[in-house]
Amino acid sequence: MHVQKLIFLVIICIFIDCSNCFRDDVVKDLYPYPRLIQYSDEYQYGPDCVLVEHNMNALVFNNDSIWSKKEMNSIRLFYRNLYKDFRKLDSDSFSAIPTFQLLKIELIKFPVMSKQDYDDSFNDTVPFGANEYYDLRIFKDAVTIYSHSKFGVYQALKTMASLSLVYQDTFCVKYIPFRIQDQPRFKYRGLLLDTGRSYFSIDSIKEIIRGLSLLRYNVLHWHLVDDQSFSMEMLDEFLQDLHLKGAYHLGYIHNQIPITKGKFYTQKEIKSVVRYAEERGIRVIPEIDLPGHARSWDVAYKLGAQCPMFMKSTRYNSVNLEYTYSIPLDISRNYTVNVIQGVLKEIVNLFTDPLIHLGGDEVDIRCWAEDKEMQKRMEELGYTSPTTYIDYFKKILKDIKHTILVNKTVIQWEDILSPMDITKDSHTIYQLWKGDDSLKQLKEKKSRFIYSFGNYLDPSYQSCQTFEKCYNQSKLLELEKNFPNQFIGVEACAWEMIEQDNVQSLESNGLDKVERSFNDTVWYKLIAISEKLWTQPMHQLPSNISLYLKRAQIQTLKLSHIISIGNKTISRVTL
Template sequence: MPKSVSKGEQTLHVSRDLKMTAEGSNYADGKAILKDAFQRMVTLIELDHVINGSYQGLPLLASVNVVVHLPGDELNFGVDESYNLSVPATGNPIYAQIEAQTVFGALHALETFSQLCNFDFTSRLIELPSAPWAITDMPRFAYRGLLIDTSRHYLPVPVIKSVIDSMTYSKLNVLHWHIVDEQSFPIEIPSYPKLWNGAYSYSERYTMDDAIDIVQYAEKRGVNILAEIDVPGHALSWGVGYPSLWPSATCKEPLDVSSESTFQVINGILSDFSKVFKFKFVHLGGDEVNTSCWTSTPRVKAWLTQHGMKESDAYRYFVLRAQKIAKSHGYEVINWEETFNNFGDKLDRRTVVHNWLGGGVAEKVVAAGLRCVVSNQDKWYLDHLEVTWDGFYMNEPLKNIKNPEQQKLVLGGEVCMWGEHIDASDIQQTIWPRAAAAAERLWTPFEKLSKEWEIPVLSTRLARFRCLLNHRGIAAGPGNMLNASSTDQSKESCARRGLQGAKLSSDKTEEEVKTNEV
């Protein structure tokens, strides 16, 4: 829901030759991004329908005028994503007006515009109901993320691009790419070319050019790519190409803390990453580190003794040294919350702590003066199929954080699509529509969010959004994933309750909608 919105009762019809004009002081860099986005928007509202009706006597929306005030097309973290969108009911000609500080705010406005339109099967034209519209909008949180995992199951590049496209429909803006893990190492690292020997197969890999292509594709859509290497645990696959990274041939994880070559490899990876992944953050993992290999390997144990370290000291040493390497390449670091739980006072003070184990962590992190991203697994893990969409919606990142200065330290949140049990065939139906429930929590002003007792009304909006995704070719599943196997019921739910619910939500009273839902 936008920050503010008003609408009327006039139905406009969108010209089949809809034009866009763009203006703004010193605005040239982002015009190509804007032009491409406009063409994608037109494709979305047409949905391959044949637009062949007659406009005679109908109010015609002829163009969209876009004003962008700031030059540049760099997608920096915290970029202004606000916009104003107005669609008048009268005029000769009628044109929609978008005003934004940056091209990325304008992209969000075009997405909102697209969702105001639909194909009218009577007139065979695209219609825009309820004009005049006046929308003022901006995101609540700067970080609105989705994690994908290409180590547990390889995801082809077109699938990753499809996920990026679908993110823009609910205004998510960070794709957290959990690229490698213990199961596979699918990405090319020019500095250490044998690392991707740890891929599942010869064909299940990403070249550096693939990574550049994905990053550029995402940036043009207002999405940052957050790359992750999870160290020192979750790294068994590294040793397929470089066995010296294992503590021993029989005890292969975590990475060998005693070897300088381990940190040279990390340095090489992050050096190569810095040429591709331009987002200001890199994710270094740091979770679920079982240090028993270090003490059961005589060589590593002797190193610990020589340096007066216990296992916990070595864990801290590894994480902090990896942070310094990342900083030397211009990155700020995100680490999973175990690093904070074990040695939070030793972390670099610019560290972003990624909460995942449960609730109550964010308030401790910001009280310690560190930044936080919320992904608590009991609410925002998409692979937890038992968590329904309303659980995603009601998860509040600022729970129990009352101090305004501490609230600013919560950058936002992220829903996580771990890859153990999904692949290219079902990733989208598992992400959506539940991720959209979290996306609204992260975008919409707190005071505009629905309350628990409004869930029946909210469900009609989510059902409509799920149908919108399906119509756009995104295989969004039912909101309750445990019913996903009931395909007949799921299909009927989209066709009957979703689209009908959209009409009811605008034409009926709240009480009538609740009655209909019951």
């Protein structure tokens, strides 16, 4: 070990700091681009590479007492899964590989995280920025990874794999010797998947998770419940009608595109998704949207406010029929509150992540205003106007946080904010999707937030419609500057997408056609967004635009061999 360090110190003296330079042969396989690259001035690319064992025995944990047994097992499993993905890539073009000895990878836990970073990552239980840092050093006779935690090791191994070819059951690492130091620009880098409207198979969800991991996202926000479906199984017999009657109860989505009625995710399937994601460094954050978007609850147990005139007059159109119906819960009834509590108790047992999303968006008080029986009950509770009902719901939610969600941090959409509320709140994380209207209020509240406006992946006004627009980072620079301690990251939102390829829907005017296929519509945008979320601004969009595109296109081709990303994706990775 001491000899290796001495060799490294000698070699590093003749290394070139490539943090602001772009060598075509070195960086074309790196996407997103890392924070710091150093390589030898004597480096010459040829057919040489170092051969690294692919099996779990290849990993050597320096000072086992620092690495916990759980961490070591997690890293070994991650390495095995990574090899399975990368072995699918074609290596026929690479020949004349020398017969060097097979190398192992030494893993050194160093340096220790600060207390703030440790606390932010919930005691290093989830990937959240600083604990994803790594320092990867590869020479002809040694491979070493320095990291704060297992999450940084995951990122280092992905970098090594992206600079490798799979050859005779080994990773053949090119471009040696080199050193790469890296960590993400943003702590939170997410994708929202909407199965509250359209069912995705478990295999498809797991494939999405693999793609997110390779693109260095760290969050899957799973939107499980909406007006159109309550898509998860409830085990409590008094709650089971939620999924038995509420799961995809219409049997269609936009433009009457048919979907399987009554399908839902069993709790066993959900646990398998959570475990699968954790093994790949992806957090799964569930969303139960409350108190709006609750028609599926109403189909099951008549829990919604009763407003038939509102729905028919404002929510119905001849193209989408009842698909666009949206009603809030009747929060004046104890029965409604009991059902909410029962659902959240099961959610807490299913999802291990310390964050939970409780919605809060688009609660239309016009429906509450039509329900006269609900108004009577709310008056008895001291709330005389539908405009104040949301305050009562916040009181309900506060009690739930102190009992059922005591170990969870809640995320909510910005709509839940009361206009004049500037009470300090460091415990709730808000998700912004409408624009900048809530920023001033959040600054006063000192609340953390996730930004999604401009990063929607469907055809709405909040979306980025081209690869270049999705890559644009001007707004993020502004938020970083003005909210350095509150702005934690970005989430791209894939609303109302379909699992199958080549699917289009008509909009409500009966004329405009809109793509709804996840693979055709989402992946090329996720590829663009991934680099602006991971890579420091100074390294983005170099003057050599063709090289930038080449890196993105190489990454897209790699993904196309590992997961299904749609036939249109490759052609859309362009400026």
